Amino acid sequence: MKQPLAYVHPEAKIAPNVVIEPFVTIDKNVVIGEGSRIGSNATILEGTTIGKNCNIFPGAVIGAVPQDLKFVGEETTVEIGDNTTIREFATINRGTKARNKTVIGNNCLLMAYVHVAHDCIIGNNVILVNSVQVAGEVVIEDWAIIGGLSAIHQFVHIGAHVMVAGGSLVSKDIPPFIKAGRERLSYVGVNSIGLRRRSFTNEQIRDIQDCYRVLFQSSLNNSDALIRIEAELPASNERDDILLFVRNSQRGIIRGYASGNEA
Template sequence: MNQPLAYIHPGAKIAKNVVVEPFTTIHNNVTIGDGTWIGSNVTIMEGARIGKNCNIFPGAVISAPPQDLKYNGEDTIVTIGDNTTIRECATIHKGTSDRHKTVIGKNCLIMAYCHIAHDCIVGDNCIFSNNSTLAGHVTIGDNVILAGLVAVHQFVSVGQHAFVTGGSLVRKDVPPFVKAAREPLSYVGINSVGLRRRGFPSEKIREIQNIYRILYQKHYNNSQATQIIEAEMEATPERDEILQFIRDSQRGIMKGYFSNN
């Protein structure tokens, strides 16, 4: 870890077996866990909390002050979970007085040139492909995949196990377990490939499909659809996750491609 061509502030708390490559700068009030590798020309600013066995590639900037004109220097942080990889030139900004933190979960892959803005909460096992961008206050569930060049509007939520196709503009909330595509962004089916890869049995996938048929293909409005789903579908964790997501949505959920509701 002793790298004479890197600058490490004496106040940073770095595990003994962390590797820091040349020309990297690590500021005060930073914590880095065991087994993490920090590539060359990385900048890690005050408030970073980086877990174990992470990999941070050259050019990345972690815990910079947010690009929010309301930010007034309050003490906030960025937390990055264990086994997460941050690729080249990605930027992750610390929180504001809203959530006081920006969080990236465990086992995530954040590819080159992604931007994760202030007060975002990203779950575990997520993959963000190149140049995907989250505006402030976005919430991303576990096991979400954003393909390249996805742009997510501030305060949007994306439910767990969702897949958003490349080049999408995400202006509305994306419910759990679905595929989102087209312009404007729409429901185009459930993420059956991703669910199978993660061990969901066929009967569970059919259950999720039946729920979304009611929501998106029966020409009900959202209130009618949720009442029917709750009345006619057996209570399961997946059903309840979908219903709770819809009820909690602040921006409204995305439409179905053929839906008029």
Template sequence: MIQPLAYIHPQAKIADNVVIEPFVTINKNVEIGEGTWIGPNVTIMDGARIGKNCRIFPGAVISAIPQDLKFAGEETTAEIGDNTTIRECVTINRGTKDKWKTVVGKNCLIQAYCHIAHDCEVGDNCIFSNSTTLAGHITIGDYVVLAGLVAIHQFCKVGSHAFITGGSLVRKDVPPYVKAAREPLSYVGINSVGLRRRGYSSEQINEIQDIYRTLFVKKYNIGTALDIIEAEHQPTEIRDEILDFIRNSNRGIMKGFSGA
């Protein structure tokens, strides 16, 4: 169902059963999957690739050109996965020649007034609370929860299953499975509640706690802590994911537990 007060470029590719409400603008180089709902006053610009069964609420702007002075008009995309909800006044910019695309995964909830800048890669099943802001070139893993008013510095990475508390300024990488809070941003424990909800066993949760106790609580430097973890913990998918994340961190990881 397409309302007559919406503008849709004749070359846009709109699948079956898409609902487009009044005063929507959809530009030429756009693709929208089956069953998606586009609310009133949404603007969808060139390069948007929107999946199936998404919901996009009033005032959102999808695939606007990057807010990057180096952008030279190259043809790039902003890709939204299936079953993702984008609430009011969210802005998602398309990529630059760095990665050629901005990606938001499947089954995500991006709440009102969030901004996702160019060349960001957001995993599946993420929740970004109101007014969360991602600068350019940020990588977010699966099942990440960002509380309200989180601001993340460009080129940072956040590992899967991490939780970052509201109002946080993220200047360093946040490893998987942790909770992060305080200023400057610091480790405050593992995301045990989220892990239990997603079916992680007690043994897996204890393994994660033991690894991060060595890394963040026992006051070793990072190199020593990684050597101890590798020596004392049997290889598992979880252990190796944590070690690989930290070893491949370009910005360095957040502070350890301060006890304050």
């Protein structure tokens, strides 16, 4: 259902039961899946694909060109999965030649004034609370929750099931399954409540805790801690996810609280 005061480019591909409210602008080369709703004054620009049953609130801008001086007009996209909600005045930029696309997964909630920059990859079931600012080429894995007013540095990688405290400055990678907080940002424990809500067993959570006791509380450097974890702790999907994440970290991981927070 399209309101007469909305502008929809004739080349946009809109499912028949999409609701488009007044003063919406939808550009060419846009695809919007069935059951979605586009709130008044939202702007959906060229190269955007929005999945099924999404809810785009008033004032959101999706698919604007990157705020990156290296961008020279290359053809790039924004891809948003199914059942995702984009709240008021959130902004999501297209990709650049770095990845060619910015991706938001299924069942995500991006609250008001969130910004997701070029070439970010946001997984499924992710929550970005009000005014989270995500710089370019960031990866946030499934089920992560980022507290309001947090700022995430370019190229940072945040693992699955992570919870980040509000107002955090995230300049290092955050391994999966943990809570991160304090100033400077550091490990403050395993996200056990979140994991139980997602049907992790007590045994799985204990195994994750054992891994992080070695990594963050044993006074070993990261390389030696990984060797000990692999040698002494039983193999599991969770253990292997932690090992792989830390070994592949490009920016280095956040500190453990046992190591202190000196500048």
